[in-house]
Amino acid sequence: DVKVTQSSRYLVKRTGEKVFLECVQDMDHENMFWYRQDPGLGLRLIYFSYDVKMKEKGDIPEGYSVSREKKERFSLILESASTNQTSMYLCASSLTGIFENTQYFGPGTRLTVL
Amino acid sequence: DQQVKQNSPSLSVQEGRISILNCDYTNSMFDYFLWYKKYPAEGPTFLISISSIKDKNEDGRFTVFLNKSAKHLSLHIVPSQPGDSAVYFCAASTNYGGSQGNLIFGKGTKLSVKP
Numbered sequence: 001d002v003k004v005t006q007s008s009r010y011l012v013k014r015t016g017e018k019v020f021l022e023c024v025q026d027m028d029h030e031n032m033f034w035y036r037q038d039p040g041l042g043l044r045l046i047y048f049s050y051d052v053k054m055k056e057k058g059d060i061p062e063g064y065s066v067s068r069e070k071k072e073r074f075s076l077i078l079e080s081a082s083t084n085q086t087s088m089y090l091c092a093s094s095l096t097g098i099f100e101n102t103q104y105f106g107p108g109t110r111l112t113v114l
Numbered sequence: 115d116q117q118v119k120q121n122s123p124s125l126s127v128q129e130g131r132i133s134i135l136n137c138d139y140t141n142s143m144f145d146y147f148l149w150y151k152k153y154p155a156e157g158p159t160f161l162i163s164i165s166s167i168k169d170k171n172e173d174g175r176f177t178v179f180l181n182k183s184a185k186h187l188s189l190h191i192v193p194s195q196p197g198d199s200a201v202y203f204c205a206a207s208t209n210y211g212g213s214q215g216n217l218i219f220g221k222g223t224k225l226s227v228k229p
Binding site for chain 2: 088
């Protein structure tokens with residue numbers, strides 16, 4: 001069964017703090033993604049990774065960085081959290097291949113920055 | 115510039131009736147389309163998909179229709195149940211141009227199924 005887990009369901013941080021969001025998948029998927037979801041804006045891609053050590057910017061990478069040291073793990077880092085980064089963060093993974101673009105999502109992390 | 119559009123932010127349907135959720139796209143290179151369902155405080159769940167070589171795909175109560183000439187797809191839920199109440203996201207991807215199949219999501223349609 002497909003399984004994507006995220007380290008926290010709810011997180012409260014203060015402005016200026018460094019924040020780590022962890023995502024782990026057990027499906028041996030090559031691709032991993034970080035999105036944020038905000039009301040009325042849908043899912044917006046922050047960063048993605050096609051392989052270990054590789055990363056690509058998505059649509060809204062500003063204020064974020066990522067790390068992928070192992071195939072199963074993809075971390076999102078907020079170097080200095082700000083209130084406009086309060087959001088629902090979603091991690092996803094997928095296989096590589098023609099028509100194998102189905103992404104499987106974790107449960108999400110609701111981050112509040114005070 | 116939105117490549118995938120869900121023009122109805124919300125839809126209300128009576129239990130037992132059909133729910134029709136619509137999605138339009140602009141990029142003719144999209145060749146794979148998906149629908150996701152999302153409950154509050156949970157991650158999106160994959161529902162059903164269709165490739166551009168088909169015009170219909172069915173899975174139980176859920177059917178997705180693809181009209182390539184109109185660049186339009188729709189999700190039909192028959193019969194609708196209260197547990198179907200959620201936000202539905204349409205997504206599209208292409209395997210051309212080195213995009214590696216990233217998904218482009220619409221902004222979602224909130225479906226409410228009333229008992």
